Amino acid sequence: MTLVYVEHQDGRPDDVSLQAIALARGLAGGDPLDALVAGPGAAEAAASLGAHGVARVHLADHESLAGHAPVALGRCIAELIERLSPAAVIAAGSERGNEVMAHAAAITELPLAANCIAAEPGDPLTVTRVRWGGSLLEEARVHGRVKLLTVMPHTVEAAETGGGPAEVERFTPALSDADLIVRVVERVVEETGGGVSLADAKFVVSCGRGAGSPEGFAPAEELAALLGGAVGCSRAVTIAGWRSHTDQVGQTGTKIAPEVYLACGISGATQHMAGCKGAKRIIAVNIDPEAPIIANADYAVIGDLHDVIPAITAELRKAGTG
Amino acid sequence: MNILVCAKRVPMTGGTIVLTPDEQAIETRHLGFTISPHEECGVEEAVRLIEAQGGESAVLTLGPAEAEEQLRDAMALGIDRAILLQTDEEYDGQATAAAIVDSIQAEREAGVEYDLIFFGNESADSGNYQVGIRVAHALGWPCVTGVKGVTVAGGRARLEQEAASGRDVYDVPLPAVVTVKEGLNLPRYPSVPGRLRAKRKPLDTRTPSRREAGVEKLRLKLPPGQGKQAEMLGHGPEAAPAVVEVLRRAGLVA
Ligand SMILES: Cc1cc2nc3c(=O)[nH]c(=O)nc-3n(C[C@H](O)[C@H](O)[C@H](O)COP(=O)(O)OP(=O)(O)OC[C@H]3O[C@@H](n4cnc5c(N)ncnc54)[C@H](O)[C@@H]3O)c2cc1C
Ligand SMILES: Nc1ncnc2c1ncn2[C@@H]1O[C@H](COP(=O)(O)O)[C@@H](O)[C@H]1O
Numbered sequence: 001m002t003l004v005y006v007e008h009q010d011g012r013p014d015d016v017s018l019q020a021i022a023l024a025r026g027l028a029g030g031d032p033l034d035a036l037v038a039g040p041g042a043a044e045a046a047a048s049l050g051a052h053g054v055a056r057v058h059l060a061d062h063e064s065l066a067g068h069a070p071v072a073l074g075r076c077i078a079e080l081i082e083r084l085s086p087a088a089v090i091a092a093g094s095e096r097g098n099e100v101m102a103h104a105a106a107i108t109e110l111p112l113a114a115n116c117i118a119a120e121p122g123d124p125l126t127v128t129r130v131r132w133g134g135s136l137l138e139e140a141r142v143h144g145r146v147k148l149l150t151v152m153p154h155t156v157e158a159a160e161t162g163g164g165p166a167e168v169e170r171f172t173p174a175l176s177d178a179d180l181i182v183r184v185v186e187r188v189v190e191e192t193g194g195g196v197s198l199a200d201a202k203f204v205v206s207c208g209r210g211a212g213s214p215e216g217f218a219p220a221e222e223l224a225a226l227l228g229g230a231v232g233c234s235r236a237v238t239i240a241g242w243r244s245h246t247d248q249v250g251q252t253g254t255k256i257a258p259e260v261y262l263a264c265g266i267s268g269a270t271q272h273m274a275g276c277k278g279a280k281r282i283i284a285v286n287i288d289p290e291a292p293i294i295a296n297a298d299y300a301v302i303g304d305l306h307d308v309i310p311a312i313t314a315e316l317r318k319a320g321t322g
Numbered sequence: 323m324n325i326l327v328c329a330k331r332v333p334m335t336g337g338t339i340v341l342t343p344d345e346q347a348i349e350t351r352h353l354g355f356t357i358s359p360h361e362e363c364g365v366e367e368a369v370r371l372i373e374a375q376g377g378e379s380a381v382l383t384l385g386p387a388e389a390e391e392q393l394r395d396a397m398a399l400g401i402d403r404a405i406l407l408q409t410d411e412e413y414d415g416q417a418t419a420a421a422i423v424d425s426i427q428a429e430r431e432a433g434v435e436y437d438l439i440f441f442g443n444e445s446a447d448s449g450n451y452q453v454g455i456r457v458a459h460a461l462g463w464p465c466v467t468g469v470k471g472v473t474v475a476g477g478r479a480r481l482e483q484e485a486a487s488g489r490d491v492y493d494v495p496l497p498a499v500v501t502v503k504e505g506l507n508l509p510r511y512p513s514v515p516g517r518l519r520a521k522r523k524p525l526d527t528r529t530p531s532r533r534e535a536g537v538e539k540l541r542l543k544l545p546p547g548q549g550k551q552a553e554m555l556g557h558g559p560e561a562a563p564a565v566v567e568v569l570r571r572a573g574l575v576a
Contacts, residue, residue: 068490070467098451099467105452106459111416111536114451124538131448136339136348137545141538150451181464186491188482203574227574235359245505251446252359252504259572262565270335281572283565284552292337295549299568303558311559315566321575
C-alpha cells in the first residue's frame with residue numbers, strides 16, 4: 001500500500017495534492033492507494049478522492065486539527081506508518097506538505113526526498129528531484145524501510161481514473177500536548193488593496209536593477225494597471241530597498257505563472273528564472289543583447305526599459321486598450 | 323538570550339549552471355559563494371534581537387574550510403562567534419541535522435544553552451526542507467517554519483507566517499527552532515569596522531561525523547529546455563507594436 005497525505009481547502013482537495021496522488025499511482029503500480037485527510041471538510045475531501053484512484057481514506061478525527069498543526073499532522077502520518085507499514089508516503093511539495101512530511105520523517109527517523117518530479121519503483125527507490133528551486137535536477141536513491149517523498153508542484157499532471165468512492169476510515173490519532181504546541185493561534189487577515197496578486201496575475205511586468213530607482217517603476221505600474229496585471233521585481237531591487245520583498249519574483253520570492261511575463265532590466269540569474277518557469281511566454285527587455293535572460297526568454301527587445309515600457313503603454317492606448 | 327543561526331555556503335550561479343564532467347557538482351571554479359537570502363535574514367534577525375535584548379549570537383555552518391568566508395561575513399554583520407563543522411563531503415538532510423545536533427549537544431556539555439535557533443526555510447542548493455525540523459525534534463523543541471515575523475518576549479516567541487489572505491500566527495515557548503524566509507527583514511550591509519572586527523572574532527572548527535545518506539545523490543543534470551534563443555522583436559520603442567502583438571496572441575488584449 002502507498003499512502004498519500006492530501007491537503008484541502010474546506011473539503012476541496014488541493015490541485016498539488018491530486019498531482020501527488022498521480023505520481024503515487026504511477027509508483028504504486030497496481031498496489032492499493034490510501035490517503036490521509038484531516039481538518040474541517042475532511043469528509044468532503046475524502047469523498048472526492050476515489051475518482052483519483054484512492055481505495056481507502058484515513059480521516060484523522062481530532063478537535064485540535066481544526067487549525068494548521070504541523071507536528072500533530074506529522075504524528076498522524078507516523079502513526080499510520082506504524083500501523084499500516086506502507087511502502088511509501090507521498091505528499092505535495094507545497095510549503096505545508098513539505099513541512100508536515102519533514103515532521104513525519106523526523107518522528108520516524110526516515111529519509112525524506114523533497115520536491116520529486118519522477119520516481120521509479122524499487123528498493124532503494126530512484127527519484128528525480130529538484131534543486132535550486134528548479135534550476136537543477138538531481139537523481140537520487142531513497143533508502144529507508146518506508147520511502148518518504150514530496151512531489152514538486154505543477155510537474156506531474158493530476159488525472160481522474162474513474163474509480164468508485166473510496167472507503168473511509170475515521171481514526172483518532174494519539175496526540176500529546178507537546179504535539180499541539182505548534183499550531184496557528186490567530187489568523188491576521190490583510191487587505192490586498194484590491195489588485196491582482198503576483199502569483200495569480202495573467203500579466204506580470206517586472207523590473208530589475210535596470211530600473212535605476214524606485215521611481216523607475218512608474219511606467220511598469222502604469223502598464224500593469226492598463227492590463228489588469230501585477231508588478232514584480234528582481235532581488236537586486238528588493239535588497240536595494242526600492243520595492244517590498246512581496247514583489248520579488250524568484251527562488252526565494254514569489255513563483256509566478258502568467259500568460260506573459262515582461263522582464264525588463266533583469267539579467268536572468270537562475271534564481272530569478274526559477275520563479276517564472278510557469279510563465280507561458282517570457283519577453284525580455286534589456287540593453288544588453290548578451291544578457292543571459294535572452295537565452296531563456298521567448299521574445300526579446302533590445303533597448304532601454306525607460307523608453308520601451310512607455311512605448312508599449314502608448315501603443316496599447318493607441319489600439320484602444322484602457 | 324543566546325541565539326544560533328545555521329547557514330550553508332553555496333555558489334552564486336549567475337545566468338547558467340555548468341556541471342563538472344562527473345555530474346556530481348556544479349562547476350564553481352569561476353564562481354563566488356554566498357548563503358541563502360533566507361539565512362541572511364536569519365543572521366540579521368539574530369543580530370537585531372541581541373542588540374535589543376542583550377546576549378550572544380553564533381553562526382554555524384557544515385562545509386569546507388572555505389566556508390570560513392561565509393562565517394566571517396555573518397560576523398561582520400554583528401554575529402559574535404562562529405562554528406565550522408568542517409568537511410569536504412556532501413551530507414544529506416538527515417546527516418546535516420544529526421551533525422548540527424551533535425554540535426549543539428557538545429556545546430551544551432560545555433555550558434552553552436541556546437534559546438533560539440534560526441534556520442533558513444530551505445537551503446538554496448539542495449532544498450531538502452527538513453534540517454531545522456529534524457534538529458527541533460532531536461532537541462524536543464517546537465519548530466515554526468517559513469517565518470516572516472518574529473517577536474520575542476517573556477520567554478515566548480510570537481511568529482508570523484504568510485498565508486493566503488494574510489498571516490498565520492504561532493506562539494511558542496523558548497527554546498525554539500524557527501525557520502525563516504526572505505522578507506522577514508531587510509539585512510544591513512557590512513561596515514568596514516564590522517569587517518575588521520569579524521577577523522578577530524572566535525571561530526571554532528570541529529570535525530563532524532557523517533551518517534550514511536538516506537537520500538543518496540547519484541548525479542546532477544540540467545532541466546530540459548535550456549538555451550533557447552529568443553525571437554527578436556526589435557530595438558527600442560520601435561518594438562512596441564510587436565510586443566503588443568504578443569500580448570494580443572496571449573489573449574491579454576482584445
Ligand atoms: C540562493 C539565492 C536565491 C536568490 N533568489 C532570488 C530571487 O528570488 N529573485 C531574484 O530576482 N534574484 C534572486 N537571487 C539573486 C540573483 O542571483 C541575482 O543577483 C538577481 O536576480 C539580479 O537582479 P537583476 O537581474 O535585477 O540585476 P543584474 O544582474 O545587475 O542585472 C541588471 C540587468 O539590467 C540590464 N539593464 C541595465 N540598465 C538597463 C536599462 N536602462 N534598460 C534595460 N536593461 C537594463 C543589464 O544589462 C542587466 O542585464 C538569489 C540569489 C541566490 C544566491
Ligand atoms: N551544510 C549546512 N550548514 C549549516 N546549515 C545548514 C546546512 N544545510 C542546511 N542547513 C540549514 O538548514 C536549512 C534547511 O536546509 P534543507 O533542509 O537542506 O532545505 C538551511 O536553510 C540552513 O539554515
